[in-house]
Amino acid sequence: MLTVKNLVIETLLEQVNFSVQRGEILTLMGPSGSGKSTLFAWMVGALPAAFRARGELWLNERRCDALPTAQRGLGILFQDALLFDAFSVGQNLLLALPATTTGQARRQKVEQVLAAAGLAGFFSSDPATLSGGERARISLLRALLAQPQALLLDEPFSRLDNVRRSGFREWVFAQIQALNIPAVLVTHNEEDIPPGGRVIQLSRWQ
Numbered sequence: 001m002l003t004v005k006n007l008v009i010e011t012l013l014e015q016v017n018f019s020v021q022r023g024e025i026l027t028l029m030g031p032s033g034s035g036k037s038t039l040f041a042w043m044v045g046a047l048p049a050a051f052r053a054r055g056e057l058w059l060n061e062r063r064c065d066a067l068p069t070a071q072r073g074l075g076i077l078f079q080d081a082l083l084f085d086a087f088s089v090g091q092n093l094l095l096a097l098p099a100t101t102t103g104q105a106r107r108q109k110v111e112q113v114l115a116a117a118g119l120a121g122f123f124s125s126d127p128a129t130l131s132g133g134e135r136a137r138i139s140l141l142r143a144l145l146a147q148p149q150a151l152l153l154d155e156p157f158s159r160l161d162n163v164r165r166s167g168f169r170e171w172v173f174a175q176i177q178a179l180n181i182p183a184v185l186v187t188h189n190e191e192d193i194p195p196g197g198r199v200i201q202l203s204r205w206q
Ligand SMILES: Nc1ncnc2c1ncn2[C@@H]1O[C@H](COP(=O)(O)OP(=O)(O)OP(=O)(O)O)[C@@H](O)[C@H]1O
Pocket: 012, 030, 031, 032, 033, 034, 035, 036, 037, 038, 039, 048, 049, 050
């Protein structure tokens, strides 16, 4: 379970409280500038220096808000599918693979997740030559290869056209359910809300 408890980010967010169960996707909505991305930045341990925050972050019974980013167990996916364009698709994915997988098993693991995502044969591709939908899928694969215990999705669908958007959305939701990890989705689009999913509205600091 992922919990944000009594979070205050001064002059931006007042008293944010939520818990997300394993396999659940909680949707966060709110006007532009209400602090959705800043909330994610705080959760991953990268709050801009301009802000002061207090509150608790818990992931699977472990308090995480004082831990370094890499130890929090959170994966994050941004609106822009950020990939290193100097590296091939496969190298981008290898970078995310934990050091516990070694030797030839590293490449095999990456080939295997590419194939499972319908991207067999993309290992040596240059990310700059991919479509927006392909970049989005590879970005999610990269986030998942790091074996996060929870996933934060910051408008991951907004740069995709309508056809790609719904396909990618279903695929992302299926991945989260298969991994049985909690996820938080920021979106401006009500169509992105998973069927029956809970929604939290962030409001501006009063
Ligand atoms: N590094 C920073 N330093 C100072 N202020 C910042 C910084 N990053 C964001 N802000 C400000 O914090 C406020 C909240 O921004 P944030 O990006 O969290 O909003 P948002 O709800 O994600 O908006 P949108 O829906 O437009 O993406 C905005 O007023 C923004 O200008």
